Amino acid sequence: MTRPGRDVGGDGRDVGPVGLDVSGLTCPMTWVKAKLALEGLCPGDTLIVTCAPASEALENVPRSARDAGHSADVEGTTVRIVKC
Amino acid sequence: MLSDAELERYSRQLVLPEWSELAQVRLQRSSVLVVGAGALGAPVAYYLAGAGIGRLGILDDDTVELSNLHRQLLHFTPDIGVPKAESAAAKLAFLNPEIVVDPYPARFEAANGALLVAGHDLVVDCSDSFETRYAVNAACCAAGVALVEGGAVGFTGLVMTILPGRSACYRCAFPEPPPADAQPTCAQAGILGPAAGVVGSLMALEALRHLGGIGARLTDAFAQIDLFDYALTRVNVTREPSCPDCSAH
Numbered sequence: 001m002t003r004p005g006r007d008v009g010g011d012g013r014d015v016g017p018v019g020l021d022v023s024g025l026t027c028p029m030t031w032v033k034a035k036l037a038l039e040g041l042c043p044g045d046t047l048i049v050t051c052a053p054a055s056e057a058l059e060n061v062p063r064s065a066r067d068a069g070h071s072a073d074v075e076g077t078t079v080r081i082v083k084c
Numbered sequence: 085m086l087s088d089a090e091l092e093r094y095s096r097q098l099v100l101p102e103w104s105e106l107a108q109v110r111l112q113r114s115s116v117l118v119v120g121a122g123a124l125g126a127p128v129a130y131y132l133a134g135a136g137i138g139r140l141g142i143l144d145d146d147t148v149e150l151s152n153l154h155r156q157l158l159h160f161t162p163d164i165g166v167p168k169a170e171s172a173a174a175k176l177a178f179l180n181p182e183i184v185v186d187p188y189p190a191r192f193e194a195a196n197g198a199l200l201v202a203g204h205d206l207v208v209d210c211s212d213s214f215e216t217r218y219a220v221n222a223a224c225c226a227a228g229v230a231l232v233e234g235g236a237v238g239f240t241g242l243v244m245t246i247l248p249g250r251s252a253c254y255r256c257a258f259p260e261p262p263p264a265d266a267q268p269t270c271a272q273a274g275i276l277g278p279a280a281g282v283v284g285s286l287m288a289l290e291a292l293r294h295l296g297g298i299g300a301r302l303t304d305a306f307a308q309i310d311l312f313d314y315a316l317t318r319v320n321v322t323r324e325p326s327c328p329d330c331s332a333h
Contacts, residue, residue: 032095036086036105068101 125210127284155277197223241283
């Protein structure tokens with residue numbers, strides 16, 4: 001897990017988007033990795049998930065994220081999840 | 085933090101909304117004693133080992149017999165004559181080499197109960213005698229160790245979770261054992277393997293719920309399981325203020 005565009009908030013906590021590359025993984029590991037990454041974030045934090053081109057993760061990860069109550073958008077091979 | 089191999093091994097439980105990395109780490113840090121490696125103990129130990137309990141004690145003083153094999157799914161024909169604790173531990177080590185399995189080829193008795201439950205976070209009682217069941221209940225109450233209790237015979241079973249000092253114990257629910265000639269053992273009454281497997285699986289589920297922090301559901305109650313007519317009945321019980329096992333703790 002990486003933190004591109006690292007930004008430190010007033011309370012000292014990282015508030016920048018957290019990056020996660022699951023492009024080498026298949027389901028269900030893609031969502032397992034994303035779910036656990038989300039567990040470590042606070043409500044409102046953003047997780048940027050990079051998936052393999054044309055992979056089922058591009059459908060499954062955002063769908064699982066929305067099922068869990070988060071908001072999720074897909075752009076190209078990137079899934080942007082905002083934790084609820 | 086879980087390794088990539090652990091993430092993959094436990095992925096099908098980690099994807100559950102009710103489960104989490106924290107719950108998984110709780111399992112890893114838990115030590116569980118399974119009393120009995122037979123028809124109930126085998127599925128219990130199998131599922132707890134597979135789920136990633138950090139340390140699993142398997143206690144049984146019997147050896148594997150041919151008549152065990154239709155229901156005791158950790159033992160196989162070449163194991164006949166092998167101590168059940170050793171036979172089970174060997175299979176569990178194959179199942180999940182990430183955990184520690186301690187075989188105890190011993191019998192749970194009132195005299196050694198305190199020693200046996202010490203240091204464990206949970207005991208799962210899969211024994212097949214009332215004498216052992218009451219001894220396990222008393223030892224767990226005295227030591228403050230959580231207990232999942234269960235039994236199966238014929239097409240019926242029972243599962244109950246006991247949190248000493250917080251919920252009714254086995255003796256609160258059943259103050260006295262039935263007369264020795266009133267309660268059939270498996271050897272007398274018979275049982276189909278899957279019936280024992282269902283009851284053992286429910287016991288394992290309760291254990292995982294408790295250890296994972298999502299809450300055991302069978303406290304201050306027991307599940308009465310009728311596998312002939314497929315009925316699961318929750319029977320509420322209350323703590324007995326004068327219970328000799330749990331009232332003093």
